[in-house]
Amino acid sequence: MILTKARVFKFKSIDDSSDVSIDRNVTILVGQNESGKTAFLQALHKSVSVESGVSFNITEDYPRKDLNQYQREHANNPAVVTELTYTLTDQEISEINTDLGFNLLESLSFTHKYRYDGGKTITLSVPEKSYVSHLIEHAKVTTETKEAIKNAGTIRELTQILEGLDLNNEEQEFLDSTKTRFVENENWHSVLTYYIWKQHLEPNIPEFLYFDDYRVLPGKINLLELQRRIEASESNPDALKDEDKTALSLLKMAGVEIDDLNNSEGYEDIKAKLEAISNSITDKVFQYWRQNQELDVEFDIRTDPKDHPPYNNGNNLYIRIKNRRHRVTVPFNQRSKGFIWFFSFIVWFDSIKEQLGTKKDIILLLDEPGLSLHALAQADFLRYIDDLTENHQIIYTTHSPFMVPSNRLYQVRMVEDKQKEGTKITSNLSSSDPKTLFPLQAALGYTIAQNLFISKKNLLVEGPADLVFLKFFSTLLESKNRTHLSSEITVIPTGGLDKLATFIALLGGNELELVVLHDYNSKPDARLESLIKDKIISSKYILNYASFRNLKSKNTSLLSSDVEDMLSPKLYLSLFNSAYSKELNGIQITEDELPEGERIVDRLNRYLKSKGLVLRPSGGFNHYFVANHLASKPSALGRIDSQTLDRFEFLFQKVNELLDE
Known part of the structure; x- marks a missing residue:
């Protein structure tokens, strides 16, 4: 299921974002600080969050300028915050058709509206009449019954007609099975639509995960304390901190459970597990981190009674980075902020669905990712983003030109906080403020420079x-x-x-x-x-x-000497006279008329000034205009002397x- 369009209403700086087209792989929100990029992501996140306890709060989220008035209306008329449109994949369409035993759908989109009170509205329509005709055609009913139900356009009409007839056993069985399968819901105009919603759509709506800079990996982990918080989280999910979740992701990434480390017997057993973790993590992280390929990740387990609590009790798992060039290791948390962030991000997202305990698709909302990364490291990060799109849709915000792939500007949406309108988001680059466009211009300029x-x-x-x-x-x-x-x-x-x-x-x-x-x-x-x-x-x-x-x-x-002096003076003057024939009004300048000098361009400029000939407002003449005349009308050169050719050769x-x- 793909999110194809999103719209946000009355959320922080956003009055109405307008419809925002969402790319099936990556959508990039570009805008200045305080333009509303984060607000847009947070509104989506609070609509369908993968994390528990996340919901809209009118005091925090509703625009303050209108809050007092809205609070009086909220109970009776809760406002819509987000309007999300999804489109089903070909596989999902096939699964619905297979379930119905009939090729009912070729495509299907629906819109889900989320309100401040948690209420939802679904806009969904399916061609029910064709499916009812299929049911009637294959129903084991008498000719008289088939005649009575042939004009039914909905399953509701079909069952109502059948309930008014004197049915035989097979017909009664057909009615009962239809009513059992397609359960009535008075809030839905169509029983079939409700069935498709409950069976195929609602269970598979993607969930949002909002990510910023806070889920970084710690340099050391007390295994007993982590085990205690894991057990406590069974009754209190908040017992696990963000850094705990990232640490568990690290172990998951390496294919090791915390019990394996706590219960290892003997040096060789635990050493083997640690080396397996080291090799696995090193291969994964440095597949993407290209800034320094002479690094390895190393893990160690030991006790340290002299450390401060909780690290003075039981085993600690230490993460260290070895530099093969300098042959030293340093604690993970002493590496650069950019490396720590990059490492933590890959660790966290490598097994994100397993860590969050969901089987649904997850749409990743990344707020200003990679701010601490060098420009080339941001390019490494974008390669990882591209790989993540194999399993996730991604929406991220940025104002870095190096986070905008200039070959995919169709994925960019411009975010502006407009006077009296609030935050607006558009894919129309021509209507955007120059300050908002700057990262795109810089990205394009960088690419042009590279492609030269x-x-x-x-x-x-x-x-x-x-x-x-x-x-x-x-x-x-x-x-x-x-x-x-x-x-x-x-x-x-x-x-x-x-x-x-x-x-x-x-x-x-x-x-x-x-x-x-x-x-x-x-x-x-x-x-x-x-x-x-x-x-x-x-x-x-x-x-x-x-x-x-x-x-x-x-x-x-x-x-x-200039490039023009590679041509003999006579040759260059013939080109000059031809290029400016209109402005010179038939005058043919010869070398004998020019003042003395070493550079033909300088001699011509002085000649024009002395004769009062104005070929351009700033004086002198346009060197490129003359050269371009050669490119467009090479015959203007006439016969080329051998010395000129010898010089260039x-x-x-x-x-x-x-x-x-």
Whole structure:
């Protein structure tokens, strides 16, 4: 049975959440702090909680601004808090049809409303007439009786007609068996609907479990005290604390009962049990925790009369984490908060249904899970969440971009606390507040950044114009069977030299092969020099255009150079004149007209200024516009001189060589 839609009314900050579509696997509620995410989860939890003693409380839960008025109405007109819609699975539909002996249903959904006083209302409809026709068709009755009942549309009508007839034994048996099976309930409009509800739906409605940061595993467990609280919980469920339940989950996960540890005889027996627990838990937890794979979980049992109560009485079970690299063990509770939380979460949810003593499906409500986890550990956690969906629907809240899988944004619901409306939840991202959208934008930006690096070999350049020129001339050289840029290399524009240095610093340790190609302005860039000094990147992987500009010159001094200077001045000017032909109104700029200088872009900018030619409001011209003109109209270049091709070929040879080492 799948929860497909939920709506919350008059609960804390929520007046009316509006209909919230629930994904069959994972639903992610994204919103700012105090937007109402937790309130939504708690309302669901209190509707059908797997835990005893959880119910609505009008003083705590009803919106305070309307509480006084509602308290006067509550006794006579208790308000609806939640409206939950469920859809049956194909297997459940098949089970109902098999039970009825007739393919009555192809699909079925129903809505369950929960009120503040604990009352419930079910909205459910089934095509009863077709089933009644089936019953009549297969009933062992006389022709006269069949004629009398042929127009009955419901089981109630059928039995009422039969009760008014003079029946033979077989007909009376048919009536009695029908009334016995389909029990009357005056609160239900349909006897068949009530039957399906009682037999197939109500017993299988999923229960909710709300989880936050409090169920963490203790570092040591006094076995006698735990045994005492287990026995006490048989009459008082509150005797077991959350940490006790997590400890029992740990033993369940390892396939060991507490009696096995309390009643073990001899060192070898208990040592074998402890090693079995260690191996089992280590394999399970570190299947998901990828942040440090050189850890093992170790367990030990011993007494400690000098410890404080209750640990000074009887055996204590100690949980320790061994670091194989440093060859030391430390108590579990001395590990990082993130590791403790991650470990405890996996332990608790590995056998959640068994621990809670239910056979019903459980919908997990996770409130801000993984807050203490590093971004990469949150990715580990999401992998575990995906595995949990094999057995549970999951709804969780977050404002971390790393808890939002950007390839599954359809699972995201935006939560906003709107002026005069209260909390609203929607899947319409376009209508959401920018502050609410920020985690999604950050997640999407992170994914875009990751996907830029589609190969291990990357050539970092400053801007999009570099990308266009390099791609164009690589393709041209390839068509001439000359050396071109390897297809394994991805060219990545970073947005300028300042950002280029940041890219190197951030990505240098990600096992990516990087070569940097940048503009040169009279002297080495201090930011790049600092990265070389700090050994973040080797100097041989940093190239500049000036190094490839004067291939045949004996002069080794470098000229200030941009990517545009890889083209001969005549060639670049022909491209420039074509790109801006409309704005130049037929003017053809030649190299002889330009002022002296090393960089063609700088010379053009000074020329335009001296002639009063305005190609854009901010002055100068758009370098990318010229490059893009080449990409869209390559014929604008005309005949390409051999020196230009030689420069690009030599550049590509060098880049390929560096990234082939």
